[in-house]
Amino acid sequence: MAEPMKIRAQLQGDVVDVKVLMNHPMETGQRKDPQTNQTVPAHFIQTVTATLNGRQVLAAQWSQAVSKNPFLGFKVKGGKAGDKLVISWADNKGDKNTTEATVSG
Amino acid sequence: MSLTRREFLQILAAAAAAGLPLTDKHALAAKPEAGFYDLTRFGNLRLLHFTDCHAQLLPVYFREPSVNIGVGGAVGRPPHLVGEALLKAFRIRSGSPEAHAFTYLNFEKAARTYGKVGGFAHLATLVKQLRAGHPGTLLLDGGDTWQGSATSLWTKGQDMVEACKLLGVEAMTAHWEFTYGGEWVKQVVDTDLKGKVDFLAQNVKTTDFGDPVFAPYVLRELNGVPVAIIGQAFPYTPIANPRYMVPDWSFGIQDDNLQKIVNEVRAKGAQVVVLLSHNGMDVDLKLATRVTGIDAILGGHTHDGVPQPTLVKNAGGQTLVTNAGSNGKFLAVLDLEVRAGKLAGYRYRLLPVFSNLLAPDPAMADLIRKVRAPFEDRLNEKLAVTEGLLYRRGNFNGTFDQLILDAMLEVKGAQIAFSPGFRWGTTLLPGEAITMERLMDQTAITYPYSTLNELTGTQIKDILEDVGDNLFNPDPYLQQGGDMVRVGGLTYTCSPFETIGRRISNMRLDGKPIDPDRKYKVAGWAPVAEGASGEPIWEVVARYLRDRKVITPRKLNLPRLNGMRDNPGMA
Amino acid sequence: MNELRRALLKGGTAAGTVAVAIAAGLMRPSQVLAAEWNKAAFDAKSVSDALKGIGAASPADSKDILIKAPDIAENGAVVPVEVTSRIAGTQTIAIIAEKNPQPLAASFDLSNGAEGYVHVRLKMGQSSNVKVVVNAGGKHYTAAKEVKVTIGGCGG
Numbered sequence: 001m002a003e004p005m006k007i008r009a010q011l012q013g014d015v016v017d018v019k020v021l022m023n024h025p026m027e028t029g030q031r032k033d034p035q036t037n038q039t040v041p042a043h044f045i046q047t048v049t050a051t052l053n054g055r056q057v058l059a060a061q062w063s064q065a066v067s068k069n070p071f072l073g074f075k076v077k078g079g080k081a082g083d084k085l086v087i088s089w090a091d092n093k094g095d096k097n098t099t100e101a102t103v104s105g
Numbered sequence: 106m107s108l109t110r111r112e113f114l115q116i117l118a119a120a121a122a123a124g125l126p127l128t129d130k131h132a133l134a135a136k137p138e139a140g141f142y143d144l145t146r147f148g149n150l151r152l153l154h155f156t157d158c159h160a161q162l163l164p165v166y167f168r169e170p171s172v173n174i175g176v177g178g179a180v181g182r183p184p185h186l187v188g189e190a191l192l193k194a195f196r197i198r199s200g201s202p203e204a205h206a207f208t209y210l211n212f213e214k215a216a217r218t219y220g221k222v223g224g225f226a227h228l229a230t231l232v233k234q235l236r237a238g239h240p241g242t243l244l245l246d247g248g249d250t251w252q253g254s255a256t257s258l259w260t261k262g263q264d265m266v267e268a269c270k271l272l273g274v275e276a277m278t279a280h281w282e283f284t285y286g287g288e289w290v291k292q293v294v295d296t297d298l299k300g301k302v303d304f305l306a307q308n309v310k311t312t313d314f315g316d317p318v319f320a321p322y323v324l325r326e327l328n329g330v331p332v333a334i335i336g337q338a339f340p341y342t343p344i345a346n347p348r349y350m351v352p353d354w355s356f357g358i359q360d361d362n363l364q365k366i367v368n369e370v371r372a373k374g375a376q377v378v379v380l381l382s383h384n385g386m387d388v389d390l391k392l393a394t395r396v397t398g399i400d401a402i403l404g405g406h407t408h409d410g411v412p413q414p415t416l417v418k419n420a421g422g423q424t425l426v427t428n429a430g431s432n433g434k435f436l437a438v439l440d441l442e443v444r445a446g447k448l449a450g451y452r453y454r455l456l457p458v459f460s461n462l463l464a465p466d467p468a469m470a471d472l473i474r475k476v477r478a479p480f481e482d483r484l485n486e487k488l489a490v491t492e493g494l495l496y497r498r499g500n501f502n503g504t505f506d507q508l509i510l511d512a513m514l515e516v517k518g519a520q521i522a523f524s525p526g527f528r529w530g531t532t533l534l535p536g537e538a539i540t541m542e543r544l545m546d547q548t549a550i551t552y553p554y555s556t557l558n559e560l561t562g563t564q565i566k567d568i569l570e571d572v573g574d575n576l577f578n579p580d581p582y583l584q585q586g587g588d589m590v591r592v593g594g595l596t597y598t599c600s601p602f603e604t605i606g607r608r609i610s611n612m613r614l615d616g617k618p619i620d621p622d623r624k625y626k627v628a629g630w631a632p633v634a635e636g637a638s639g640e641p642i643w644e645v646v647a648r649y650l651r652d653r654k655v656i657t658p659r660k661l662n663l664p665r666l667n668g669m670r671d672n673p674g675m676a
Numbered sequence: 677m678n679e680l681r682r683a684l685l686k687g688g689t690a691a692g693t694v695a696v697a698i699a700a701g702l703m704r705p706s707q708v709l710a711a712e713w714n715k716a717a718f719d720a721k722s723v724s725d726a727l728k729g730i731g732a733a734s735p736a737d738s739k740d741i742l743i744k745a746p747d748i749a750e751n752g753a754v755v756p757v758e759v760t761s762r763i764a765g766t767q768t769i770a771i772i773a774e775k776n777p778q779p780l781a782a783s784f785d786l787s788n789g790a791e792g793y794v795h796v797r798l799k800m801g802q803s804s805n806v807k808v809v810v811n812a813g814g815k816h817y818t819a820a821k822e823v824k825v826t827i828g829g830c831g832g
Contacts, residue, residue: 062781070796074795076790
């Protein structure tokens with residue numbers, strides 16, 4: 001199980017500004033390990049979902065072109081301090097991660 | 106042999122009395138002002154600005170470029186004017202002290218007449234004099250202050266930090282400072298500079314959540330007028346210099362964030378908004394068309410000694426854009442008249458700091474003596490004597506760079522040599538000794554490794570194309586502000602007005618065309634990749650100089666240029 | 677959860693499965709699963725195939741899509757791309773790095789108050805246009821911004 005995501009969810013007016021940092025190698029499947037000279041198999045996050053107070057606000061699909069340790073930013077209108085945000089990802093090997101955060105005012 | 110201050114003033118006075126320019130014999134003409142630095146007071150606030158001094162604490166010679174090509178909309182416009190074209194555009198009289206300061210014309214002779222320029226002890230005297238002449242004064246440092254000399258490298262910029270504090274710098278921004286490492290800069294800002302010098306950079310953010318790393322601006326009240334100074338660090342620091350030096354920070358031009366900051370300081374009551382910028386002049390000229398509400402951009406990075414500001418119109422009014430030269434050679438004075446909460450008028454002077462005209466400030470002279478004392482023996486080691494003029498500035502090559510290339514080719518046993526197109530580095534007159542200090546003026550960086558690689562003809566072309574696009578892309582936001590990589594061994598043709606991939610042609614080695622697939626031995630230095638190593642470049646060049654003892658005038662290896670006829674950026 | 681999703685996506689009885697799952701306490705009522713990864717679109721080797729893959733073969737140019745990305749990338753492996761769509765009813769934002777081996781980099785479905793805004797960081801092997809495609813009410817719109825990837829060094 002990967003490390004929890006770092007999530008910052010801040011209310012600006014009535015918009016929740018969300019920033020997420022995930023821990024993932026995001027291997028493209030094209031890189032060669034410099035020591036073994038073997039191609040490192042593709043390993044990357046494919047789907048990400050976000051819910052605010054249980055309602056889905058974002059569903060993303062990613063390719064291996066998203067950078068290592070991915071960053072995701074989005075904004076949701078109509079939020080308030082204390083709202084519960086849940087972010088989940090799943091990668092091409094079936095690994096998953098879910099992290100919760102609370103919207104700060 | 107340069108003139109003493111008294112002799113200098115006597116010549117000025119004699120010329121003024123005669124009402125005639127002096128003959129070329131003296132390379133000196135009439136300057137019918139009694140006191141070169143006596144500025145009449147104007148307006149209610151005064152901004153003093155120096156930039157890119159590159160840690161030159163003592164007076165030096167510095168030759169302005171004879172090649173500074175503008176492309177796209179920049180053809181024939183400041184800062185892309187050299188020599189006679191510059192004199193004509195700014196109505197500077199040939200043979201005057203200003204003509205010497207702003208151009209390369211008749212350099213050796215004029216330099217021997219007027220003597221050295223800059224030096225912090227002389228600058229300190231001038232700053233004091235200009236502060237005394239105005240009740241509301243602020244001293245701003247545009248950055249590239251902690252790097253460029255032996256003592257700055259050996260003290261990690263600490264000599265310059267102390268000198269700037271003594272000089273009374275009130276705010277600064279940065280570029281080469283970051284090559285001591287982000288953590289080091291942060292530590293200096295949080296300790297040495299705290300409460301004394303505001304280190305400003307609106308465009309430096311953390312790479313995690315994009316939080317500001319430094320204060321974006323400072324609000325000061327000058328003579329009753331609220332003034333905002335916003336800082337803009339060099340946007341391409343992690344590209345032009347090693348990324349690993351600042352791994353956790355992101356830079357960029359960030360003009361939308363800048364607009365937000367301008368709006369914020371205006372909302373807080375700032376009546377004058379100034380951007381202290383290390384963008385480079387072409388970038389600043391474009392930025393001034395896009396961001397509104399800035400009264401003046403006091404610029405640096407491109408080392409352009411531009412006598413007067415360029416006035417740029419934009420949707421919100423107009424913005425003055427300046428660039429204040431390098432190596433301690435100039436001090437800019439921007440006097441502003443603010444009436445009814447708005448800027449109503451300005452006067453600008455870019456004053457050459459003629460060391461012989463300014464008595465050294467004793468306290469600063471004492472500090473400089475102290476910081477140099479532990480290093481004097483190393484600094485003064487005489488490596489060789491030069492028979493020709495040695496300088497760096499110019500789009501394609503300089504004689505000191507040629508010397509570095511020649512040394513690399515020989516010492517490294519390379520077929521081709523590359524030397525980066527840095528714009529700092531002082532000038533030596535024929536007959537002067539090349540000391541370790543003068544060599545370090547050209548090479549003092551924290552990643553000085555010399556390298557020898559096997560590169561294919563295709564890779565060599567890709568490098569030249571890449572650097573050429575950083576210099577000649579018609580969009581200033583895609584320019585990084587350095588000069589073309591200097592090339593030894595290889596000859597080529599360059600077409601600045603072409604696009605990337607099409608600028609470089611006719612590459613030859615010993616007259617034979619370069620084979621795209623063949624490998625060549627290429628020497629270089631200052632690699633930006635992490636983990637690079639190699640003998641410091643100054644050791645390589647020092648060995649060559651000690652062997653030679655006498656350095657004959659260098660023959661510049663210059664590319665053949667296409668499409669440059671009549672470009673006022675070329676002499 | 678994967679099995680549940682497969683059941684959801686495959687079955688003609690999907691609605692019934694959801695109801696069962698909710699009843700069994702496996703899902704809260706409003707929880708929704710990610711859409712199946714669009715393999716055809718992400719494997720596409722050309723921009724046009726990628727566009728077809730996301731059902732946006734010929735999007736219309738729009739000035740209401742703002743793309744903030746560096747003019748010169750600080751690091752080709754980490755290129756921040758910030759997209760703001762001012763098009764009313766923006767439902768999906770897709771980002772394409774035109775010269776990447778597989779151009780489609782990411783796609784975002786926005787709902788329940790999510791604004792037309794996303795910010796990601798992408799890998800780009802060479803200078804390229806970053807193309808954004810927005811789906812609003814079944815219509816597709818596009819805009820592009822060039823990002824230069826350079827060798828670096830030699831500045832200042």
